Amino acid sequence: MAAGDGARTVEAWTARRRRAEALQSRYPFARGLLSLYGALLDVQERAYAAARAEGLAAGEVPAYAARSVLPAVLTITARHGPERLAEAVRDDDRWLADGEATVRRWLAGADQEPVERYLARAAAAPLLEALGPAAGEACAGPHDERHCPCCGGPPQVSVLAPGPEALSGAHRYLVCARCATRWPYPRLTCAACGERDAARLTVYAEGGTAEAETSGTVVRGLGGGPQPAPAAARPHFPHVRVEACGSCSRYLLGIDLTREPSAVPTVDELAALPLDLYAQERGLVKIVPNLMGV
């Protein structure tokens, strides 16, 4: 499906904010991260509205992000960020001086160190969303089915959503790490390399979920406590799973909206830290780290 034909569905700012608040009480281990994210959402929503009102052009994204969004991102991060990140961004002058180039590298798909990538993403995302289908003109990236049809960015999260018709079954989508466009993608196919051999694709889900019972692969001891969660305990993540590939050793998290319709994929993806740790302990590498570098 081409960008610009109505397929481009992105999450509303209010939905993200409400979900980040709701998940803070549900996931104590992600509270700090979600509180930083919630504060960033305020900055991003203002930037989104301003960019729309001012008629931002695609070519202006790096300069505009550095000038009008990055200063507030730095302030919020120094105030609400985890200690290491907050400390790293306190040298405002350095990040501001390099801001435009930092954003340009993110839009070009270049390798970046985590703090630089975090700042570029936080500042550029609302502008790319404001541009809509024109976001592609600001970005570089492959135009194949494993990359965003709008901007060529990599997939951040996989989503299972109810089909458009009652009896059509669930549909799988990928959500772009750069511009948040959602595009259809076949189920049982690796989002990194396209592997389709079911024997090489593994799903890991938390013990106590229907997914774990059917897949036979179980993540135990979520929450970082010393004791494994009892099998009968209510799962933390009934709607999140690790979708891993044995061919390329990459993974991403999948959010199942048929199990939890109130989930907001990019927000739930940020909060599911224990599943990331589980995957990474098994030697799997995420297709692209999320906004918070996980």
Ligand SMILES: [Zn+2]
């Ligand atoms: Zn995109």
Ligand SMILES: [Zn+2]
């Ligand atoms: Zn693969």
